[in-house]
Amino acid sequence: MWCWGAGTDGQLALANPQDQHLPQPLPSLPPISQLACGGAHVIALTKPPNKPPQILTWGRGATGQLGHAHLLNSPSPTPLPLHSSAITISRVAAGWNHSAFLSHSGAVFTCGDGSFGQLGHGDFQSHSRPLQISSFGDKFAAHIACGMRHSLVLFRGGMRNSALACFSLSELGCCSVYGFGSGKRGQLGVSKDKVRGLFNVPQLTLGLDGLDATAVFANGDHSAVLTVDGHLYTWGRGFNGASDANLPRLLPSRLKFTQVALGWNHALLLTDEGEVYMLGGDRHGMLTDPQKPTLEQSSSIQSSPCQASSSNASESELERVPGLIGRKVVNIAAGAEHSALVTENGEVMTWGWGEHGQLGLGNTEDQRNPQVVEFGNKVDKYHNHYRVFCGSGFTFAVK
């Protein structure tokens, strides 16, 4: 397991909390099945041999997002005790300053900053220990996601009390998505009109009836859902300066998508052919280089009011990520303003904003095209692929 990028809140789990421009090895953690990286905290779902899965959290804890009943930063991965030993967590999600946990039995727990209603408990309180969202009752939650100030929960049908063994994962038309937290940019998908309020109780996302969805995604003020047949719906903040989408919109494309990663202003899409496409890539890799002429162009487009009229998603806004010819990609991840991928040959590549070393290339420069990250000389490239995970300004590569 390796990490790099912004580290001053302890999010890299290193003894020395500072930025790292090159991959740093992290020894002595149990095998990781999933990492969720937020604004400056990390939640790890581990699978120790012959033991039940365990959750570790570290990084910024100022609003209780680490779940340890305190408000302190912690650079040390610390096991999260759950209310009951009977609860087994199967998925974790991290927002800017909040966290969500999905249990095997389909219950959703949240903790951290609740000031926008993003914990879903019917108030605006923050919680420093995971608390179950009671309003879902016995509905079996299948997937979770956390954005900057909102959260999404996917239901695929089924009830928790009868769900464990015989729950069918292919009940067509039963899917629904619930969102809570800030909905100002349309990221909850609750109304065709712009909403100003905050929603502290889960609200049904409209316009997804009949979809067979596999996963929900959130980051920044973006939301997305991926369907079983590889279609992508997005809602929330518009890409490349387009107007916000208050309701989910199908991305018109003949491509079949298998993985999705959202940033604050871009989305990465992996196809079944191992190709990577990007939405909203106009400024990706250009944040700190004012010399580039297209930056000015991008600026003038964004402030132009007539841009709103071209808000319909079209295939033209989907761009193939350059510089990957001859490489098949197997895994993608997106930070707020940077991106990471893993190729079939085991290479880890990064591009985008690099000011905090989040690209792991040994410098703080931005990159427009994916660049290979070097892990030193002891990497067995062709065995056991890395998986990549990105927080706002940092990156993890895990075997």
Add this chain to the structure above:
Amino acid sequence: MSYDDVEIEDMEWNEELGAFTYPCPCGDLFQITKEELKLGEEIARCPSCSLYITVIYNMDDFNDSNNTNNKGGLQPPISVA
């Protein structure tokens, strides 16, 4: 170039920092003080990186006569649930 335009109502008042804040993609916070707002400053900077945002606000809201209760993003939220 400004990273984003952010309305003051979307910023949070941070008592500890004495500033209105908004998340920066680096993980830290864009910050601007009431004093800066009173002077007409509209750039909120991040202490950890080179990025900054443009704050959209009405200067009149920060005149001495009526600014005592202005807490921006910490105004009582409207629940429409």
